[in-house]
Amino acid sequence: MSDALFRIEHLEKSFGTHEVLTDINFTVQSGQVISIIGVSGTGKSTLLRCINRLEEPTGGKIYFHDEDICGPHFDLNKYRAKVGMVFQQFNLFSNMTVLDNCVVGQTRVLKRSKSQAEEIARKYLKKVGMAEYQSAKPDQISGGMKQRVAIARTLSMDPEVILFDEPTSALDPELIGEVLDVMRDLAVNSGLTMLVVTHEMSFARELSDRVVFMENGSIVEDDSPSVIFENPKMPRTREFLNRMLAKH
């Protein structure tokens, strides 16, 4: 037994006959910031979605504090409240205001009172610089703002870990910075565990404790950013990074 937050063992996922994840093994310690990089369609998002069971794994085990998250008596909803997720397409509830987006999970799932939930929501909206927009509806604000609200919505649940699924990939280039600033602040100051699927090499390099490089549904290399970016062991990692960094 270990004190790992997550322990993933021989994880597999197939859609029909199409195998997306093959024998994934890795552990996450509390407080770590881990970036998952790799070309599109390589299973990075599927891995993240298996971790909070938006996708059901088809093989292997995922342990959260040594508890099997696919076990028969596992309380999935309680678990999901502790494992936040930020989506590529934001997925803010379009029928609610910015404030209510950050309140509904707290009142319904955590059973906090409305006034307490609103206070907490305002605190985190302020943290992401969106307090002024609390009465706006999601389709009235920009993509960067939506993503910052989505981060505040997740933070409002006081999660132990946040899964970021390509949080800046759907944004116009000029809006990426404001979201990365929020994530940078969380990575440095919050002590939260973060698993970030990203194409932002600067974030992976400067802010993660570990970088996981994936290809064709497998983990190719899993090491500190200095090793991955300066001295990768695997030629495929080097090839990928050369291509990514050449673009910038």
Add this chain to the structure above:
Amino acid sequence: MPTSFWGWIVYLWKAYWPLLLKGAWTSLYISFLGTAIAFVIGLIVAVLRSTPDPSRQQPVRYWMVRALKFLLSAYVEVFRGTPLMVQAMVIYYGLMQYAHIRLPLFVASMVIVGLNTGAYMAEIMRSGIRSVDAGQREAAASLGMTHWQTMLCVVLPQAIRNVLPSVGNEVVVNVKDTSVLNVIAVSELYFVGKSASGTYLKFFEVYSIIAAMYLIITFGLSKLLEWVEKKMIGPENYELIRNEEEPGRE
């Protein structure tokens, strides 16, 4: 006796306006309340039909849910697949003959219109639920919300907003379709027209009046529904809340 078309219109209106207005009111409230009942039926049916099947490891629950879903789809098929007029006859006279229940006409109208339109409403609501982006459900799930919480707080408010134009359409259709209830002698607008035209044998004139009255009702209703739709979408602007220490609402 009047000699011109317009002369007859005025004459007939003067003779029958209380009856005609009463008939119009009956048509209006039967279709409105009937559609409201249908809306509730449709909502319940659509929500039940969209619940995920329980796992086969709980066979009793699994088969109960499957049986319920089968009954609900049978209901939708039967009531969509037979004419309203036939349903009115079967339900009203069927109950009278075999169960010895003589439903008051008001209740009978509500049951018939409600059940009939409920079947259409169930399909409208189902498409509304499907129209809500899967990401909305995933976001709710990722917060730890249950299926029912997700339905209540996230999916249904959006689904209902999306289907509102179709629901409005059903109200308008029902204002006209209640005319078939004359077969069980509900004195709605068309039924009143039938008795009024019989007296002077002025069918064209009486039904011109009836047509105009239907049009006024349906046009008014569609304007009202447009307004409701706008209300549901909410204000186009929002206020910036500068000082979050003093919240702008209670």
